[in-house]
Amino acid sequence: MVILQDIFFISLLILAAIPLGLYIHKIMIGQKVFLTPVLAPVERIVYKICGVKANEEMRPKRYLLAILAFSLVGLIVLFLIQLLQGWLPLNPQQFSGVRWDLALNTSASYVSNTNWQAYAGETTLSYLTQALGMTVQNFVSAATGIAVLFVLIRGFIQREKETIGNFWVDLTRVTLYVLIPLSIVIALVLVSQGVVQTFLPNHIASSLAGGLSQVTPLGPAASQIAIKQLGTNGGGFFGTNSAFPLENPNTFSNFIETFSLLIIPSALCFTFGKAVKDHKQGRSIITVMLILFIVGLTVITISEQYLAPQFAGVVVSGNMEGKEVINGIGASALWGASTTAASNGAVNATPDSFTAFGGMTMLVLMQLGEIVFGGVGSGLYAMLGFVMLTVFIAGLMVGRTPEYLSKKIEPYDMRMVCLIIFTPPLVALLSTAVAVLMPGAAGWLTNSGAHGFSEILYGYTSMANNNGSAFAGLQANTVFTNLVGGAVMLLVRFLPISATILLAGNMSRKKSVAVSEGTLSTTNGIFVGLLIAIILIVGALAFLPALALGPIASFFTN
Amino acid sequence: MKTFLKQLRPAIICLLAMTLICGVIYTVLVTGIAQLAFSKQANGSIIAVSLEDGSKKSYGSALIGQEFTGSEYLIGRPMMVSNLSPNSTEQQALVQGRIDWWKDLDPGSSADIPIDLVTASGSGVDPSISPAAAKYQVPRIAAARNISEDQVQAIIDKYTSGRFLGFVGEPSVNVLKVNLTLDGLSWTD
Numbered sequence: 001m002v003i004l005q006d007i008f009f010i011s012l013l014i015l016a017a018i019p020l021g022l023y024i025h026k027i028m029i030g031q032k033v034f035l036t037p038v039l040a041p042v043e044r045i046v047y048k049i050c051g052v053k054a055n056e057e058m059r060p061k062r063y064l065l066a067i068l069a070f071s072l073v074g075l076i077v078l079f080l081i082q083l084l085q086g087w088l089p090l091n092p093q094q095f096s097g098v099r100w101d102l103a104l105n106t107s108a109s110y111v112s113n114t115n116w117q118a119y120a121g122e123t124t125l126s127y128l129t130q131a132l133g134m135t136v137q138n139f140v141s142a143a144t145g146i147a148v149l150f151v152l153i154r155g156f157i158q159r160e161k162e163t164i165g166n167f168w169v170d171l172t173r174v175t176l177y178v179l180i181p182l183s184i185v186i187a188l189v190l191v192s193q194g195v196v197q198t199f200l201p202n203h204i205a206s207s208l209a210g211g212l213s214q215v216t217p218l219g220p221a222a223s224q225i226a227i228k229q230l231g232t233n234g235g236g237f238f239g240t241n242s243a244f245p246l247e248n249p250n251t252f253s254n255f256i257e258t259f260s261l262l263i264i265p266s267a268l269c270f271t272f273g274k275a276v277k278d279h280k281q282g283r284s285i286i287t288v289m290l291i292l293f294i295v296g297l298t299v300i301t302i303s304e305q306y307l308a309p310q311f312a313g314v315v316v317s318g319n320m321e322g323k324e325v326i327n328g329i330g331a332s333a334l335w336g337a338s339t340t341a342a343s344n345g346a347v348n349a350t351p352d353s354f355t356a357f358g359g360m361t362m363l364v365l366m367q368l369g370e371i372v373f374g375g376v377g378s379g380l381y382a383m384l385g386f387v388m389l390t391v392f393i394a395g396l397m398v399g400r401t402p403e404y405l406s407k408k409i410e411p412y413d414m415r416m417v418c419l420i421i422f423t424p425p426l427v428a429l430l431s432t433a434v435a436v437l438m439p440g441a442a443g444w445l446t447n448s449g450a451h452g453f454s455e456i457l458y459g460y461t462s463m464a465n466n467n468g469s470a471f472a473g474l475q476a477n478t479v480f481t482n483l484v485g486g487a488v489m490l491l492v493r494f495l496p497i498s499a500t501i502l503l504a505g506n507m508s509r510k511k512s513v514a515v516s517e518g519t520l521s522t523t524n525g526i527f528v529g530l531l532i533a534i535i536l537i538v539g540a541l542a543f544l545p546a547l548a549l550g551p552i553a554s555f556f557t558n
Numbered sequence: 559m560k561t562f563l564k565q566l567r568p569a570i571i572c573l574l575a576m577t578l579i580c581g582v583i584y585t586v587l588v589t590g591i592a593q594l595a596f597s598k599q600a601n602g603s604i605i606a607v608s609l610e611d612g613s614k615k616s617y618g619s620a621l622i623g624q625e626f627t628g629s630e631y632l633i634g635r636p637m638m639v640s641n642l643s644p645n646s647t648e649q650q651a652l653v654q655g656r657i658d659w660w661k662d663l664d665p666g667s668s669a670d671i672p673i674d675l676v677t678a679s680g681s682g683v684d685p686s687i688s689p690a691a692a693k694y695q696v697p698r699i700a701a702a703r704n705i706s707e708d709q710v711q712a713i714i715d716k717y718t719s720g721r722f723l724g725f726v727g728e729p730s731v732n733v734l735k736v737n738l739t740l741d742g743l744s745w746t747d
Contacts, residue, residue: 001721008726046575132577136573138580183582194599205604219591240639240681243680243681243725313671315673317691323677327727353642447641447646473642526681543593
């Protein structure tokens with residue numbers, strides 16, 4: 001059953017990703033699509049009120065500053081909405097303003113497409129904050145990631161050109177033509193299965209067995225959950241995320257949510273192949289992603305099924321601690337692999353209660369740099385960084401000037417690639433080290449010993465890779481974690497974005513060189529193997545010592 | 559810096575436009591369609607039982623688990639979220655405590671206990687148990703209520719959902735619906 005479910009999932013994912021990828025390519029280059037008659041007028045109005053000329057392209061520096069300005073404004077607005085929600089409407093549970101450090105952390109988290117949550121939505125945020133704050137950033141942070149990918153792709157395909165597109169146009173088109181239509185469909189499917197979508201206050205009833213009052217938390221949840229999955233955001237409407245039955249009620253909704261989580265990052269590989277006019281380039285990248293994903297999924301599934309502790313008098317079965325009955329081992333493992341491979345971070349089971357190797361595999365999938373699918377846009381632009389690193393190393397080995405997609409790779413490009421690749425692991429390890437050294441650190445943990453260390457390592461790895469999932473035993477709502485974590489999430493989002501755009505600008509200015517006999521093929525099996533090796537070596541070198549102290553020690557000491 | 563400040567104006571207006579589109583219009587549109595087409599689900603799948611005098615009494619959401627401890631009820635999963643490692647001594651002590659509790663509740667049973675009854679879920683309010691966990695409780699419920707085991711099993715079967723497409727996810731039994739039916743209460747879905 002479990003194997004059939006996984007094969008069905010992956011096949012359907014690839015089948016759907018191809019047409020969606022080609023559709024997104026049309027959006028990228030401004031071609032007409034079937035939604036154009038409906039959406040073009042809206043698009044024109046947006047440009048008009050923003051004072052944007054749709055055909056005016058930007059130089060890299062201006063494009064980057066536009067992203068930074070837009071994200072800064074988003075950060076401030078989201079911060080203010082949270083602080084002021086007590087005075088704003090649509091607050092049926094009458095929550096007061098969010099504490100400043102938590103509000104700052106949450107703003108940084110949503111603007112950076114991380115959706116790390118040190119709060120539970122149903123006890124902290126008003127419906128207004130959820131809809132106008134969280135939902136909006138779910139959309140635009142995802143669109144920003146895709147826009148940055150578009151810029152990098154343009155860098156490869158343009159020749160001797162100084163401009164790389166218009167941020168406002170990319171942002172608007174991705175949001176209107178890709179994210180909104182998909183979200184409407186997914187949201188309505190989820191509501192039909194039992195995900196709530198209402199402005200009514202929480203429902204209070206009496207329990208059947210008597211005595212207790214039974215609270216059903218409500219709110220405009222489905223609309224936010226659809227984009228949280230599609231945009232690799234991951235921030236739950238409710239505290240326990242997609243483990244909560246009103247966020248993910250049954251086996252069908254769970255399948256749809258898992259599918260939505262990976263569909264756009266997969267599709268973008270085909271967008272890339274189409275854009276560079278060589279489908280094999282996109283195919284070799286998604287092959288690498290799929291291989292790493294399937295290995296991760298297999299390890300998690302086997303570990304959860306067979307490495308769980310057993311008890312006398314209990315039926316021998318897998319590890320069900322922290323998992324819902326509807327998902328069991330199979331669908332929980334599939335979600336766990338998907339949410340950490342993509343930088344989504346939503347959960348349908350508690351990662352903290354996974355077995356040592358199950359939890360470690362999720363940790364490793366993040367530590368590879370969120371490039372196995374990764375975030376929407378961000379996963380692929382970071383993966384292209386790894387591709388360039390691989391081409392560069394291969395070039396050194398044979399003594400030729402490395403080139404990729406007919407563009408020479410030069411020292412400046414490699415400096416940018418290093419910023420893209422090495423910022424997340426460096427920040428993850430440094431921030432983990434700082435957190436562990438804090439005098440009160442032990443008091444934040446639910447588990448003790450090696451697994452306690454894993455809670456901290458997982459938390460900072462998650463934030464430093466814009467994932468957002470957590471070993472939830474870590475008490476994250478402290479001033480220290482909120483502030484350090486907030487800074488970490490912004491740094492690892494915007495430093496690589498800056499490097500990607502500067503890299504794209506530099507590539508775009510170059511002439512293209514003719515492909516010759518001696519050009520390294522980036523589409524054959526050897527290259528796929530080489531790329532996987534480079535990814536694993538970089539990931540392993542960076543994180544093996546930390547993993548030895550955490551999950552590996554945890555496995556051997558129990 | 560000047561270029562940056564020049565981007566602030568479009569940034570502010572664009573964010574407002576996106577807030578209007580993605581925050582207001584999108585949310586209202588989805589809510590509107592949801593309320594028209596799926597009003598029951600959109601409002602929490604609340605179970606309203608019809609009483610003899612014609613009025614209705616709410617027993618909360620069919621999707622949120624409730625705590626049952628009585629021998630005459632189908633009992634669900636522990637209502638908590640542990641976040642503990644399954645290998646930790648704390649967690650193993652918790653599980654052992656639950657095993658003892660089940661043995662006390664039903665000393666006559668020699669069957670092994672299904673795992674979902676002694677482990678907590680990720681939500682802490684899992685509304686379901688596995689069909690095996692329900693079956694394990696059938697003899698005890700039948701004895702406590704003085705009805706036949708077949709009757710109890712028939713009610714359980716009625717509220718068992720299968721896998722999506724026959725192979726996606728796991729089958730589950732809705733505990734609250736079974737217990738409402740055992741108590742002779744009826745509601746409209």
